[in-house]
Amino acid sequence: MNRKYRKTIIAGNWKMNKTLSETKAFADEIKPQLGKHKWCEVVLCVPFVNIPAAVRMFKDTRVAIGAENVHFENSGAFTGEVTAEMLKEVGVKYVIIGHSERREYYGETDFTVNKKIKAALAAGLHPIVCVGESLEQRELGVTAELINYQVKCALAGLDATQMRKVVIAYEPLWAIGTGKTATAEQANEVCEIIRSIIRREFGARVARAVTIQYGGSMNAKNAAELLAQPDVDGGLIGGAALKVPDFLQIIAAANQE
Ligand code: PEP
Numbered sequence: 001m002n003r004k005y006r007k008t009i010i011a012g013n014w015k016m017n018k019t020l021s022e023t024k025a026f027a028d029e030i031k032p033q034l035g036k037h038k039w040c041e042v043v044l045c046v047p048f049v050n051i052p053a054a055v056r057m058f059k060d061t062r063v064a065i066g067a068e069n070v071h072f073e074n075s076g077a078f079t080g081e082v083t084a085e086m087l088k089e090v091g092v093k094y095v096i097i098g099h100s101e102r103r104e105y106y107g108e109t110d111f112t113v114n115k116k117i118k119a120a121l122a123a124g125l126h127p128i129v130c131v132g133e134s135l136e137q138r139e140l141g142v143t144a145e146l147i148n149y150q151v152k153c154a155l156a157g158l159d160a161t162q163m164r165k166v167v168i169a170y171e172p173l174w175a176i177g178t179g180k181t182a183t184a185e186q187a188n189e190v191c192e193i194i195r196s197i198i199r200r201e202f203g204a205r206v207a208r209a210v211t212i213q214y215g216g217s218m219n220a221k222n223a224a225e226l227l228a229q230p231d232v233d234g235g236l237i238g239g240a241a242l243k244v245p246d247f248l249q250i251i252a253a254a255n256q257e
């Protein structure tokens with residue numbers, strides 16, 4: 001983390017978990033324990049149907065609500081999809097774009113990711129853009145090239161003002177939901193590569209200001225070490241964001257003086 005130049009963001013990605021009543025139970029449990037978390041922004045990305053209720057449940061807190069996906073068009077015949085404007089109007093602040101599960105199961109590509117980022121920004125949302133390599137790609141030694149390709153495609157056509165509103169999440173595929181975490185050094189190394197790509201494309205001041213998260217089996221035990229890395233500005237957290245005590249410990253790790 002580098003609190004001098006950029007915001008630390010701890011974001012939960014609930015994926016396809018928690019009904020409305022379970023969302024309420026989570027909110028009731030966590031709200032009294034949240035504290036000020038003055039050093040980081042806390043975000044909960046929840047399933048579409050629970051967004052309006054989650055916004056109401058957390059309205060008196062500093063927890064922002066995010067979505068897990070968005071379509072790139074403004075309207076039209078796209079059955080089952082949701083626009084950025086729809087999300088904005090119900091109180092969404094962040095939206096995850098290009099999660100590896102969306103890329104793997106729903107055919108999301110670097111080009112749809114780019115279009116979705118532009119749609120999200122146009123509606124005033126902050127995209128959390130996921131990039132990351134598979135185990136095969138890491139073992140082949142092409143992580144840096146792949147990340148360069150993914151980040152360049154994702155951010156193509158954005159200007160510096162737009163870029164400042166984007167969050168990048170480095171999520172190695174082999175670490176998502178596997179219990180296998182990248183070492184703090186591996187996480188920092190790739191977050192640093194991402195920052196250097198942003199520096200090259202948008203300049204040093206923008207690169208210094210952009211929040212770059214790590215995601216992939218971050219949990220109550222390993223969060224402090226990962227977040228202590230200079231280029232890791234927060235976490236995108238799946239499994240551990242579903243349990244109040246674990247999520248609170250990660251938030252606490254981000255707030256250590
Ligand atoms: C994720 O889904 O973005 C994620 C990082 O999941 P997990 O923390 O469960 O690995």
